[in-house]
Amino acid sequence: MIKGLGIDIIEIYRIERAIHKNPRFLERIFTEEEVLLFEERNQQPSTIAGFFAAKEAAVKALGTGIRDIQWRDIEIKKTPEGKPYIKLHNNAATIAYSKDIKEILVSISHSKDYAVAQAIAF
Template identity: 40%
Template sequence: MDIVSAARVRRIVAEHGEPFLLRMLTERELADCRTDEGLNLLSVCGRIAAKEAAFKSLRVADRILPWLDIEVRRADGGWPLIELHGRAARLAQEAGIEGITVSISHDVDYAVAVGAAVPAGS
């Protein structure tokens, strides 16, 4: 589980600009967070929380979160999906994890996400 403060992310964007978010989100994820009015900050926060929750479900110690190797996508039905690439996929394989399910919720100034590992062969 992870929680992200919208105020904190808003401050980061104000100080460093939107391009800074590309350190944590792929271009495709950032595009998914855009509306006709611009960047939906709570959607950004939800994806950051989901990545943190997904990484925690891998149960690896002393590793840096491979931000861009964990991608949060939107299923056709609207729910979030986790796609693992590169190093994140290798960490999951080493841990015997076939995939990660995630749920995201946000309200006013916070986004939360819960991730659960799906064991291989399930």
């Protein structure tokens, strides 16, 4: 049964601007594994923006928004085939457990100017 749905869209230039304005932006928002993945992909702003949108979509699917969750508590990972999936940590995992959410599926896409993600909590 679907327990939550979230979607987010972001202009890629906003992520580019945040990275240039604040050198610690990546460390504050993303896990070490996520940052390593970005480095493997030459820090492509579209990839970073897609992961950011996925985190936003996930907190919406949890029904909490970001207020009770740290950004790094939601980790976007990739299967060997490249399919994104979400791993929850700390308070995000606690909230999911309290709502009997066992999994959050995510889909990420982008165009030249925008990144979008949709998350469905089960």
